[in-house]
Amino acid sequence: MSNFSAAFKKSTSAGRPAFMPFLVAGDPDYNTGLAMFKAIVPYADMLEIGFPYSDPLADGPTIQAADERALRSGIDTDKVFSLISEIRSFFKGPISVLVYANLVYQYGIDNFYKQAAKSGIDGVLIPDVPHEESELFVKAAKKHKVSPVFMITQTTTDARLKKILQQAEGYLYLVSVLGVTGSRGSLGKETFDFIKRVKKQTTLPLALGFGISSKEHIDNAAKAGIDGVIVGSAIIKILEANLSNPVQAAKETEAFIKELV
Amino acid sequence: MKNKERKGYFGDFGGQYVPETLMSPLEELEKAYLKLSKDTRFKKEVSYWLTNFVGRPTPLYYAKQLTAKTGGAKIYLKREDLTHTGAHKINNALGQALLAKHMGKKRLIAETGAGQHGVATATVAAALGMECIVYMGSVDIERQQPNVQRMKLLGAQVVPVNAGSKTLKDAINEAIRDWVTNIKSSHYLIGSVLGPHPYPTIVRDFQKIIGEEARKQIKQQEGRLPDYLVACVGGGSNSIGLFYDFLKEKKIKIIGVEAGGISIKSGKHAARFAGGRPGILHGTFSYVLQDKYGQITETHSISAGLDYPSIGPEHADLYRSKLVEYTHVTDEEALKAFMLLARTEGIIPALESSHAVAHAVKMAKKLPKNEIIIVNLSGRGDKDLAQAIYHIEKMKL
Numbered sequence: 001m002s003n004f005s006a007a008f009k010k011s012t013s014a015g016r017p018a019f020m021p022f023l024v025a026g027d028p029d030y031n032t033g034l035a036m037f038k039a040i041v042p043y044a045d046m047l048e049i050g051f052p053y054s055d056p057l058a059d060g061p062t063i064q065a066a067d068e069r070a071l072r073s074g075i076d077t078d079k080v081f082s083l084i085s086e087i088r089s090f091f092k093g094p095i096s097v098l099v100y101a102n103l104v105y106q107y108g109i110d111n112f113y114k115q116a117a118k119s120g121i122d123g124v125l126i127p128d129v130p131h132e133e134s135e136l137f138v139k140a141a142k143k144h145k146v147s148p149v150f151m152i153t154q155t156t157t158d159a160r161l162k163k164i165l166q167q168a169e170g171y172l173y174l175v176s177v178l179g180v181t182g183s184r185g186s187l188g189k190e191t192f193d194f195i196k197r198v199k200k201q202t203t204l205p206l207a208l209g210f211g212i213s214s215k216e217h218i219d220n221a222a223k224a225g226i227d228g229v230i231v232g233s234a235i236i237k238i239l240e241a242n243l244s245n246p247v248q249a250a251k252e253t254e255a256f257i258k259e260l261v
Numbered sequence: 262m263k264n265k266e267r268k269g270y271f272g273d274f275g276g277q278y279v280p281e282t283l284m285s286p287l288e289e290l291e292k293a294y295l296k297l298s299k300d301t302r303f304k305k306e307v308s309y310w311l312t313n314f315v316g317r318p319t320p321l322y323y324a325k326q327l328t329a330k331t332g333g334a335k336i337y338l339k340r341e342d343l344t345h346t347g348a349h350k351i352n353n354a355l356g357q358a359l360l361a362k363h364m365g366k367k368r369l370i371a372e373t374g375a376g377q378h379g380v381a382t383a384t385v386a387a388a389l390g391m392e393c394i395v396y397m398g399s400v401d402i403e404r405q406q407p408n409v410q411r412m413k414l415l416g417a418q419v420v421p422v423n424a425g426s427k428t429l430k431d432a433i434n435e436a437i438r439d440w441v442t443n444i445k446s447s448h449y450l451i452g453s454v455l456g457p458h459p460y461p462t463i464v465r466d467f468q469k470i471i472g473e474e475a476r477k478q479i480k481q482q483e484g485r486l487p488d489y490l491v492a493c494v495g496g497g498s499n500s501i502g503l504f505y506d507f508l509k510e511k512k513i514k515i516i517g518v519e520a521g522g523i524s525i526k527s528g529k530h531a532a533r534f535a536g537g538r539p540g541i542l543h544g545t546f547s548y549v550l551q552d553k554y555g556q557i558t559e560t561h562s563i564s565a566g567l568d569y570p571s572i573g574p575e576h577a578d579l580y581r582s583k584l585v586e587y588t589h590v591t592d593e594e595a596l597k598a599f600m601l602l603a604r605t606e607g608i609i610p611a612l613e614s615s616h617a618v619a620h621a622v623k624m625a626k627k628l629p630k631n632e633i634i635i636v637n638l639s640g641r642g643d644k645d646l647a648q649a650i651y652h653i654e655k656m657k658l
């Protein structure tokens with residue numbers, strides 16, 4: 001059983017969706033970022049970790065700012081891999097990374113997945129590589145036994161979904177809304193209809209992301225059949241508000257997550 | 262990226278590197294374009310607007326004084342600066358806006374660097390009764406004030422972008438984010454031969470009229486084809502517009518001019534072929550200025566329209582196949598050409614176009630008098646006056 005299916009199985013049998021917090025690696029710097037991960041892992045079933053990028057066009061202002069902070073502190077692809085290796089030493093659940101295509105391409109596609117496997121990464125999601133362009137990436141992922149994770153959205157037709165399902169492993173990342181990452185007030189009926197539509201077509205676990213920021217969001221998504229939730233911007237906002245006091249940031253983040261799970 | 266079965270590639274370059282949300286609107290756009298580009302009524306409609314609104318055909322003007330002063334090959338200027346709104350950008354803005362209207366879209370999203378594309382989009386939006394929002398880096402807003410005022414007057418909403426380098430690259434990020442959020446109501450009207458398939462093809466098709474006209478005009482005036490074509494290359498739309506119809510002419514030497522900025526060595530430039538390598542930006546695989554890890558680096562050019570870290574994928578292919586030669590011109594050389602053309606011909610060129618003029622003059626000096634160069638004068642320089650004068654005084658030119 002893959003690390004992913006074991007983790008989803010565990011949360012499902014506990015009667016709740018898997019909780020998957022997202023942070024940008026090295027935000028605001030390597031050590032503070034590491035401390036943040038230490039604070040959140042007791043509550044996490046899985047982790048999602050972003051590679052900071054200069055032009056994150058699928059991301060809203062909160063994650064853009066996080067990327068900028070991390071890059072300014074000198075984080076690069078190699079440092080992200082070593083940070084994740086460190087996280088691996090204290091976190092046993094699945095780790096999935098979100099990384100933009102150019103970073104993977106410039107590292108050397110095969111080399112990137114090789115290094116990912118070595119660092120203990122279970123899944124790689126590239127938000128700007130749709131399945132049509134994914135051949136070389138998926139090939140390298142399979143070779144190094146890393147799950148290729150794909151995003152699907154409300155605009156993904158059933159025909160496209162079928163093709164994506166032929167390549168996707170680990171879980172499917174359902175993008176809750178049309179738009180970029182960032183916390184939102186409420187989730188609408190379209191989101192729940194979307195979850196139900198996809199649920200009928202696959203046995204792969206479904207994780208919902210983009211805008212998830214409250215217990216209410218999570219409970220409603222669970223009712224619609226979601227298997228996991230990804231919470232990013234809402235957590236990063238807390239960090240952003242406490243940049244001068246990392247200890248406080250970790251404490252407030254913990255308190256926020258306790259309300260969610 | 263070897264991905265030959267995929268559509269939207271020019272050799273190794275191009276593709277669709279976009280978030281999943283955009284795949285269905287891109288497919289919708291491609292279908293609509295394939296259908297309409299073969300539709301006689303649509304072609305007539307575009308042609309009507311190009312003639313009566315844009316003012317096509319634009320003249321091919323023999324720059325007699327400039328030629329005499331240079332003392333070499335004959336220099337002809339393709340006068341895109343004489344189109345309505347003052348740059349070639351309107352050819353594409355008009356075509357895409359009509360396309361969007363046929364697709365039932367009510368809102369146009371555009372990014373702009375020099376502001377010429379923003380002005381062109383705001384103009385056609387006003388003329389066609391559509392809503393228009395333009396993203397513009399705050400550095401560019403500063404240096405292209407007259408165009409910001411024009412856009413506002415035309416009823417467009419201009420949104421300053423403060424992220425990253427605060428220039429064209431960041432404006433495109435923001436435009437794409439808007440599009441992802443509003444795909445149902447909006448068309449993203451990209452301003453150059455950039456972005457995911459089918460944009461590089463659509464924009465090229467709406468710009469290739471420049472070269473088609475130039476071919477007829479030079480035959481009328483000289484009874485033969487030119488020996489050289491020269492155009493500046495930002496994203497690459499005015500250049501591909503001039504070049505495309507001539508690519509099959511093996512005897513014509515075709516040259517694209519990038520922004521050399523301060524110098525290549527200083528790193529302060531936007532010469533993608535001289536300083537970049539293949540990579541992915543804004544949905545397409547092409548040449549990109551980037552660091553070792555693939556983080557996009559900041560560019561520099563005195564000209565906002567050339568200040569961009571990537572280049573259209575078809576240009577990357579033309580570079581690889583050596584069908585087009587690419588070179589670069591510094592800020593200082595461009596400013597000198599800006600002044601030279603104003604004084605010798607009474608034409609104030611855009612700073613972008615000044616790069617092409619600078620290179621053409623450099624070349625012409627070494628060529629025999631019976632050879633012919635066509636330079637694409639992609640736009641007029643009114644928008645650049647304040648900036649240009651400031652730098653001319655600062656550099657004591």
Ligand SMILES: Cc1ncc(COP(=O)(O)O)c(C=O)c1O
Binds near residue numbers: 374494498500566
């Ligand atoms: C007058 C003019 N020329 C050239 C350019 C560069 O763009 P492209 O390479 O797409 O023609 C611009 C862009 O803003 C422009 O305004």
